[in-house]
Every structure is written in C-alpha cells, then in structure tokens.
Amino acid sequence: MVYTVTAMFIxxxxxxxxxxxxxxxxxxxxxxxxxxxxxxxxxxxxxxxxNTKNKKSNLDILNSYYMNKRNKDLNQSRLRIYNNINNxxxxxxxxxxxxxxxLDAIVGNELVMQNKINLSIQNPNxxxxxxxxxxxxxxxxxxxxxxxxLPMVDAYKSKSMYILPAKYLKKFQKIFLxxxxxxxxxxxxxxxxxxxxxxxxxEVLIFNQTLPHGNIVNKVNETRWSLNCRFKSIxxxxxxxxxxxxxxxxxxxxxxxxGLKYKLPS
Amino acid sequence: MKLKLRGYITSRKFFDERVPQSxxxxxxxxxxxxxxxxxxxxxxxxxxxxxHSILKKIIRDDLNKNINGIVAYxxxxxxxxYFSRKKILSEILKKNKIICFALENKxxxxxxxxxxxxxxxxxxxxxxISNNFISKLKMYV
Ligand SMILES: [Fe+2]
Numbered sequence: 306m307v308y309t310v311t312a313m314f315i316x317x318x319x320x321x322x323x324x325x326x327x328x329x330x331x332x333x334x335x336x337x338x339x340x341x342x343x344x345x346x347x348x349x350x351x352x353x354x355x356n357t358k359n360k361k362s363n364l365d366i367l368n369s370y371y372m373n374k375r376n377k378d379l380n381q382s383r384l385r386i387y388n389n390i391n392n393x394x395x396x397x398x399x400x401x402x403x404x405x406x407x408l409d410a411i412v413g414n415e416l417v418m419q420n421k422i423n424l425s426i427q428n429p430n431x432x433x434x435x436x437x438x439x440x441x442x443x444x445x446x447x448x449x450x451x452x453x454x455l456p457m458v459d460a461y462k463s464k465s466m467y468i469l470p471a472k473y474l475k476k477f478q479k480i481f482l483x484x485x486x487x488x489x490x491x492x493x494x495x496x497x498x499x500x501x502x503x504x505x506x507x508e509v510l511i512f513n514q515t516l517p518h519g520n521i522v523n524k525v526n527e528t529r530w531s532l533n534c535r536f537k538s539i540x541x542x543x544x545x546x547x548x549x550x551x552x553x554x555x556x557x558x559x560x561x562x563x564g565l566k567y568k569l570p571s
Numbered sequence: 572m573k574l575k576l577r578g579y580i581t582s583r584k585f586f587d588e589r590v591p592q593s594x595x596x597x598x599x600x601x602x603x604x605x606x607x608x609x610x611x612x613x614x615x616x617x618x619x620x621x622x623h624s625i626l627k628k629i630i631r632d633d634l635n636k637n638i639n640g641i642v643a644y645x646x647x648x649x650x651x652x653y654f655s656r657k658k659i660l661s662e663i664l665k666k667n668k669i670i671c672f673a674l675e676n677k678x679x680x681x682x683x684x685x686x687x688x689x690x691x692x693x694x695x696x697x698x699x700i701s702n703n704f705i706s707k708l709k710m711y712v
Contacts, residue, residue, distance in 0.1 A: 445582030486624035
C-alpha cells in the first residue's frame with residue numbers, strides 16, 4: 306500500500322514520528338512522564354502483592370510472577386487486576402499522558418480513548434493467553450484507530466509481540482486469500498517478514514492495528530506484563546466499536562464544544 | 572461432566588441487526604449458566620462480509636480438542652446461503668459435537684435439529700423479502 310501525504314505543516318519531530326509510523330506501522334517512544342509510569346506500575350504491583358515490606362523491586366516482582374501463579378489461575382487474577390485498573394479514576398488519564406505528544410503527531414489532538422484499558426499477563430510457556438496473528442480491523446475496529454501498548458517490564462523476543470510492516474501488506478493479501486482460516490499456515494508463511502518488537506520498561510509503543518500482529522508462547526523465563534488501549538480522532542469513522550459503548554472523548558477542544566452547541570439565530 | 576463450549580460472536584451486522592460484542596458475550600454467558608456448561612472465551616468472526624473463516628477454524632482446530640461444541644450468539648450468524656450452512660452444521664455433527672445458539676435458546680445435537688434451524692432461517696429470509704415488498708406496496712395505497 307502506498308501512502309501519500311499532502312499537507313505537511315508539521316514540526317521536524319512530528320515528521321520523524323509520522324514517517325516512521327507510516328513506513329513500519331509502529332513507533333517506540335520514551336514515555337513522556339516517568340512519574341506517572343511509576344505510579345501505574347506501583348498500582349499494579351500493589352494489586353498483586355499486599356506485602357509492602359517486600360524488598361524486591363517492582364520489576365523483579367512482576368518478572369517473577371510466574372513462580373507463584375499457576376497458568377491455570379492466571380486469568381482469574383488478570384481479571385481482578387483489570388477491574389482494579391479500570392475502577393481507578395486516574396489510571397486512564399495517566400496512561401494517556403505517557404504518549405500524548407506521540408498521539409498528537411499520529412492521530413490528532415481531539416481524541417476518543419477506549420473506555421477500558423486491557424491488561425495482558427503472559428507467563429512463560431502459557432498457551433492460554435496467546436493472541437494469534439490478527440488485525441484489530443478484522444474484528445470491527447476502525448482503520449482510523451491506533452493502539453498504545455505499554456510494557457510494565459522489559460519486553461523482548463517471545464516475551465514481546467510481532468507486527469508485519471506495511472511494505473509486506475501485498476504479500477500478506479496473497480497469502481491470506483489462499484487460506485484465511487488457518488492461522489498456523491498464515492503465521493508460518495509470514496514469519497520471516499515480522500518485526501519482533503523490543504520495548505523496555507520506560508518506553509511506549511504506538512502501532513497501526515490494521516497491520517497483522519500477535520504474539521507466540523513466551524519462552525523467556527519471565528512474565529510479561531503489558532497494558533494496551535485504543536485511540537482515534539473524535540470525528541473519524543467508527544466501525545463496530547462505537548462511541549459511548551467502547552470509546553469516550555478525552556480531549557474535546559473549545560471550538561468543537563462551541564460548534565456542537567451552535568444554532569443559527571432564528 | 573460439565574460441557575465445555577467455545578464461544579462464537581460476530582463483529583458485523585447480521586440481517587441489519589447489530590449487537591455489541593460485549594452484549595453477545597453476556598447472552599452467551601447467561602445461556603451457559605442455564606445449561607450448566609463451561610463457557611470458553613469467545614472467538615470473534617471477521618468483519619469482512621460473508622466471511623466465516625473463524626467459525627471454520629473453530630470447527631477444524633478446537634473441536635478436535637477436549638471441547639464439546641460451540642456456543643454462538645445467534646443462528647443468524649451462520650452463512651447466508653443454505654448449502655454453506657448445511658455444510659457447517661453437518662461438519663460439527665460429524666465430529667459428534669454440538670452447536671448452541673444462545674439468543675434462540677437452541678441446542679443442535681442431530682440432523683433433525685439442524686433442519687429445524689434451516690427452516691427458521693428460510694422463514695426469516697422470506698419474511699424480510701415480504702416486509703420489503705409490503706413497504707413498497709404501501710407507497711401505492
Ligand atoms: Fe490486536
């Protein structure tokens with residue numbers, strides 16, 4: 306697919322971000338506020354361990370989580386922490402501010418944000434929390450959306466995720482048409498083109514969810530913890546994920562507020 | 572032993588109806604509770620029109636495992652065309668598995684049940700055609 310860009314009244318930094326995002330389908334940035342990041346990580350650590358006298362660092366507690374949690378009980382714990390996160394009033398706001406300028410450059414500055422932040426916990430050798438290769442648009446997300454993916458630990462190799470860069474989309478289309486219901490076939494044919502993302506704690510990934518992506522069984526001897534959430538421009542088209550039930554506005558500007566209320570004098 | 576059923580929902584409209592994915596899952600969850608089955612996380616069908624790749628994948632991969640069948644949100648998520656539906660239903664039954672439809676409260680265990688589903692489908696199709704016809708007719712009255 307060829308993307309053509311017309312109006313370009315943007316700063317140098319925005320251009321670097323935009324070009325990289327279009328070419329590769331993702332960008333990894335430093336989080337914009339490390340205090341907020343710590344706050345989110347502390348919140349999660351407190352959700353799993355009430356023992357405040359624990360001498361271990363947050364990273365150690367999260368990475369070694371698999372040692373005390375059997376894979377079979379993992380989803381129940383994940384749901385409990387997910388509910389804690391989404392019942393917290395400030396969590397989403399803090400999350401947004403970690404990637405605000407990146408989102409400004411890629412999506413815009415009047416945004417809707419997914420109502421719920423997703424949490425993924427992947428223990429080593431756990432087959433139950435796999436996300437097969439997919440694009441979010443295949444299950445009703447709008448192609449105008451991006452995903453912000455935030456690791457709570459260092460993510461690398463199979464402890465991370467993969468994505469197919471935009472330049473391989475034509476190849477993908479051909480292969481997909483041949484056998485779209487066979488994930489194993491698709492994965493094996495496309496494997497060589499994937500980018501495996503290495504994202505350290507302290508960095509944030511923004512990616513194009515229309516590109517095929519996914520993860521495999523985590524073979525690294527550490528648990529992966531990551532959060533993800535979708536953003537799109539308020540007035541861009543919606544597909545199955547609707548305003549209200551899935552997204553809510555987070556940055557409505559004054560001119561839009563005025564416009565929404567405006568009536569011609571009569 | 573408790574039945575283990577794989578959930579199946581759709582991300583697109585069917586017969587011009589749209590049900591949020593979260594609501595489809597709720598209905599499925601309630602249904603499973605009622606029939607005392609274990610509900611395994613739903614797979615979501617592709618957004619592309621007339622595509623049933625995910626349903627086919629479940630039949631091919633999941634039904635070979637220790638899973639007793641599928642629990643779909645509605646019978647109207649099956650393919651639009653009679654023979655494609657028949658093929659899907661009979662493949663499930665051939666594997667000695669079942670398919671349930673949560674909204675319509677139906678469990679398909681044999682050929683007779685599956686013919687019943689086909690009948691409901693065909694009636695629905697015909698009523699849509701006749702509703703369209705009647706609304707056109709009204710323009711002349
Ligand atoms: Fe995804």
